[in-house]
Amino acid sequence: MTGSTVSQFPPSRRDPALIASLAARLRAAGCVFAEEEARLLTASATSTGQLDALVERRGNGVPLEHLLGWAEFCGLRIGVDTGVFVPRRRTEYLVEQAALLLRASRPPFSPSGGARPPVVVDLCCGSGAVGAALAVRAGPVELHASDIDAAAVRCARRNLLPHGGEVYEGDLYGPLPARLRGRVEVLAVNAPYVPSAGIPSMPQEARLHEPLISLDGGADGLDVQRRVAAAAPQWLAPGGHLLVETSRRQAPLTVDLFLANGLTARVASSEELDATVVIGRF
Known part of the structure; x- marks a missing residue:
């Protein structure tokens, strides 16, 4: 051909x-x-x-999702532009755990009842896959997302606008509206957690075609997680939850980060998806 x-x-x-x-x-x-x-x-x-x-x-070696322009995630087609982090199937477990908490922690939301929908933040949102899936699985929610990468933000806006989501460009919590402080029910985070030394051994399609900032978590892989956990109490509502995807090996260290910043912490894992999520409650 x-x-x-x-x-x-x-x-x-x-x-x-x-x-x-x-x-x-x-x-x-x-x-x-x-x-x-x-x-x-x-x-x-x-x-x-x-x-x-x-x-x-x-x-x-170009990722299939970049060629198609979309990735399948939680049964949805998520638009994925060239150069944007591709959502992994393991991250569906993060969505699953967050959706369970949203459904269990509050009575069903009814607009006619005068209550506000729960505030959900997709931090380090990439394409916005986590936020979009949560809006579908646990909606209605007041959805906000942020990412430091401009290309990811453009992509996430297209994916989240149909769900009423707002997407902000900037570093972690920095661009979020101040009015969200103390109101976030679920803070879902798929921050980079690959140790810097592990980047060269990653598959070519990831290390050559996805932004390094979405992969490299620093010397021990926990640099971004440290900053996320440190500021989370300023944004979480009382009883709100922080969920962070991590690796099985790093999970005990992630738990320590949560505890050091005043959150409870537990580890949830899925053998089927090879997924690990640390869940903290404020």
């Missing part, structure tokens, strides 16, 4: 022979889910030339 000049996509885009040929190219390049990726790329292409280019770029 390399060098194809056909501009109109053939009607046989679901042809098993075509999918098998593309899957073989992807598998040779190291793509584990080659058949599924071949189907997705074929469905997104509008010409054979474009399809050939997409398969070549994927074989060169």
Whole structure:
């Protein structure tokens, strides 16, 4: 297919022979889910030339989600722009735990009852995947999100606007409206937690195509978590919760950070998703 000049996509885009040929190219390049990726790329292409280019770029390590322009997360299609952190399936566990707390800690919200919806903040939001999923699973909520990366903020705004979310550009809590202080029921955080020394061993598609600021957590991986935990009591409502995704190895250290800043702390984990979340209550 390399060098194809056909501009109109053939009607046989679901042809098993075509999918098998593309899957073989992807598998040779190291793509584990080659058949599924071949189907997705074929469905997104509008010409054979474009399809050939997409398969070549994927074989060169460009994340599938950047090529498609979206990632599947919690059953949703989350828009993901080139250069923006791709939401991982393990982070669905963070959403699950946060949704459980939102549903359990407050009676069902009814606009006619005059009550305000609970305030949810998606900190280090990236594409806004966590916030969007929480709005769907535990809504209605008053949703706010922030990220330091301008490209991520633009992406998150498109994903969260349909849910009434507000997205701010800046460092952690810095750009959040002051009126949120002491009102946040759930603070969900997928901050970078890979130790700096571990970045070179990450998959190529992450370290070459996602922003370093979304991956590198400093010498021990906890630099951002320290800052998140230190300021959380200023923003959480009484009884509010801070949830931070971390690794199993780092979880005891994350627990210590929570305790040192006046929060209770417990560890929740999922073997199926290889996910660990530390949950603190203020």
